[in-house]
Amino acid sequence: MAQPVDEFDLIARFFKPLARDMPGAFGLRDDAAVLRPEPGFDLVVSADAIVAGVHFFTHSPPEYIARRGLRVNLSDIAAKGAVPLAYTLTLQLPSETDEAWLSGFANGLSDDQQEFGLGLLGGDTTRTDGPLSLSINIFGQVTENNIIIRSGARVGHDVYVTGTIGDAYLGLAVEQGALELPEGQDRMALVDRYCLPQPRVFLGPKLVGYASAAADVSDGLIADLGHICEASVLGAEIGFSSVPLSAAGRRTVTDNQPLHLSLLSGGDDYEIVFTAPETVRDAIEAISRDSGVPITRIGRMIERNSAGQSVVIRDDTGNQLEVGNGGYQHFRRYE
Amino acid sequence: MAQPVDEFDLIARFFKPLARDMPGAFGLRDDAAVLRPEPGFDLVVSADAIVAGVHFFTHSPPEYIARRGLRVNLSDIAAKGAVPLAYTLTLQLPSETDEAWLSGFANGLSDDQQEFGLGLLGGDTTRTDGPLSLSINIFGQVTENNIIIRSGARVGHDVYVTGTIGDAYLGLAVEQGALELPEGQDRMALVDRYCLPQPRVFLGPKLVGYASAAADVSDGLIADLGHICEASVLGAEIGFSSVPLSAAGRRTVTDNQPLHLSLLSGGDDYEIVFTAPETVRDAIEAISRDSGVPITRIGRMIERNSAGQSVVIRDDTGNQLEVGNGGYQHFRRYE
Structure with a gap:
């Protein structure tokens, strides 16, 4: 392995280029940065950390780790209707981290900066004896007073979800050997969906003015819709067969209702679940x-039901289905 | 040790109260927060992480760890002339962290929020197999276009430093057993200064309009003045005997010039070094x-000298002094 890299050298070589288009970042050589949303816009802030062995496999390629860190944050502000502007990164690096890793990591950030239109504003790099971790703060803007919060849902509002649910959960299960799937396109599609989240960055802002409440689906459809219910002091009722699956997902859960049900609590979808009036x-x-x-x-x-269960799942005949969490816990270990 | 605490429960019990006075934090139950500087003000952002065993002793009381995390960040924006508004916190907790620890930690944050006038805006909590770490983003405001950056120094500008230099370095050396001092007021003063940084939160904003460049002294007076030199493409010349020491610091380095010199590169002072025109x-x-x-x-x-050395230290007769870094490296291990 190559020589570990000095802290200042590391910032100058790998991170400074990522701040090039951000005048308020002062080339990453100041104590702080200036961030200015456009006039008439509110600044939206979100913070999410990812840790090796908890949120991703330690052996993942550095490009993927970088992009995952950025994308889980992009997903948060997309669900609020905000357009991304900038981010800060505090990075804890194991001492053996080498130049090749850092170069791949910076390339991953650079690619996603271009894809999603944001820049690096500042940060901090520390060596650690523990696992690699990234803590990102993301900044976006939304027209004044128009952020889509979780608490705006009303009784009778429709519940929607973007894209498809459960692919990443199945992909992770495959990667962990908890689910066997033959080599082929389905397997590849599911694993890809787990490895590289596709946050709804361009769609989210279009929901401003229509969605009454929204959350990104990171903990699982039921949990995240549950967060909207909690914040809005309501319940939700969803149709099991209405939840959209990809073709690969659908084929994988055929004739396995427990597995199919578990997709609704699987997580890592990075879709948007939102509510909106019928009108x-x-x-x-x-x-x-x-x-x-x-x-x-x-x-x-x-309305909230007396049992205090916020999200109720029904089959096509109206019967309530129980969604266990057993599979979820098992699949979530990253070893 | 008590039972570990569930993530959501932890946020609701210990962190939600810290966001009480921040309407844009939505009670910490949304994906993101809204942050609004006052009209006519720029938003200033800084990010700094502290890791157990790297930036503080693992056995430090949780109140002190919390306050250190917040204060090293407060120091960054104070040096820019900004008044603090809010912060986000991503916390990586070892699995054995118990309620008593969390309660102490939240109390530390709460005390400093009151002392310095800011509130919690959001964050994220993760379990880790590694060391405890805190990653904080701090937000402040400064009147538009008035942030004090590092690159504004000009030839002939005076160099100033606030407070006294070297106490924290000596305090840390005492704590680590690298420096022997008898029990008593001096020892206590120095150790205190190390344990609880006193960022110049109220002074910093007063320098707006007068200071041409500024940095906080965290890496050491020479290193941080060096950052101003780098950014301003200049050099600096400082008088060894002009560097202000506390009474305890002065007594401790009497008749020990190598130790006295090492204070200038010691770090952890959290003072402000700045430049300003003679006028x-x-x-x-x-x-x-x-x-x-x-x-x-x-x-x-x-002007920058041809040797490329940015900060030159001179004794009272004008001779240049060499400041080694040997002691620094030794003292900085937190074991």
Whole structure:
């Protein structure tokens, strides 16, 4: 392995180029940075850390680790209707980290900066005896007072989800050897979906003015819709067969209802679950058509039930289905 | 040790109260927060992480760890002339962390929020097999286009430093057993200074309009003045005997010039080193008097010398002194 890299050298060589287009970053050589949303816009901030062995495999390629760190954060602000501007990165590096790793990591950040239109604003790098970790703060902007929060849902509002649910969960299960799938396109599609989240960066801002509440699906569809329910002091009812699966996902869970059900609590989807009044159904359909991203109506918001269960899943005959969490816990170990 | 605490429960019990006065934090139950500087102000952002065993002793009381994390960040924005508004916290907790620890940690944050006038905006908590770490992003505001950056120094500008230099370095050396001092007030003063940084939060903003460049002294006076030199493409010349020491510091280094010299590269001072034109000497003196914080003129900015050494230390007869880094490296291990 190559020689470890000095801290200042590391910043100058690998990170300074990532701050090139951010005048307020002062070339990463100041104590702080200046960040200015455009006039008439609110600044939206979110913070998420990812740790090796907890949120990704330690042996993952550095490009993927970098992009995962950025994308889980991009997903958070996309769900709020915000357009990304910038991010800060505090990085804890195991002492054996070498130049090749750092170069790959910086390339991953650079690619995603270009893809999603944001720049590096500042940060901090520390050596650690522990696992590699990235802590990212992301900054976006949304027109004043228009952030889509979790607490805006009302009784009778429709519940929608973007894209498809469960692929990343199945992909992770395959990677961990907990689920056997033959080599082939389905396996590849599911694993890819786990390895590289696709946050809804371009779709999210289009929901401003239509969605009454939204959250990104990172903990699982039921948990994240549950967060909207908690914040809005409501319940939600969703149709099991309405939850959109990809072709690969659908083939993989055929004849295995427990596995199919577990997709709803799987997590790592990085889709957006949101609510909207019935009156904007046409507008939502148009947004889906224009953006090329499927948006599926999966249920509606209801009063909180007395049992205190916020999200109820029903089959086509109206029977309530129980969604266990057993598979989830098992799959989530990254060893 | 008590039962480890569930993630959501932890946020609700220990962190939600810290976000009480921040309407844009949405009670810490959304994906993101909204942050609004006042009209006519720029938002200033800084990010700094501290890791157990690297930046503090693992056995430090949780109150001190919390306050250290916040204060090293407060120091960064104070040096830029910004008034603190808010912060985000991503916390990596060893699995054995118990309620008593968390309660102490939250109390430490709460005390400093009150002392320095800022609130918690958001964050993320993760379990880790590695050392405890805190990654903080801090947000402040400064009147538009008035941030004090590192690159504004000019030839002939005076160099100043706030407070006293070297106490924390000596305090750390005592804590590590690398320096023997009898029990007593001096020892206590130095160790205290190391344990709880006193960032110049109230003084920093007063320097706006007077200081031409500034940095906080975290890596050491020479290194941080060196950062100003680098950014301003200049050199600096400082008088060894002008560097202000506390009474305890002065007594401790008497008759030990190598130790005395090492204070200038020691670090952890969390003072502000800044430059200003000669024309504002009276104003700087008035700021010092009004705020009750000593501000000492220690040298001046010069052209870069051909040897490429940015900071030159001279004794009272004009001879250049060599400042080694040997002691520094030794003292910085936190074991």
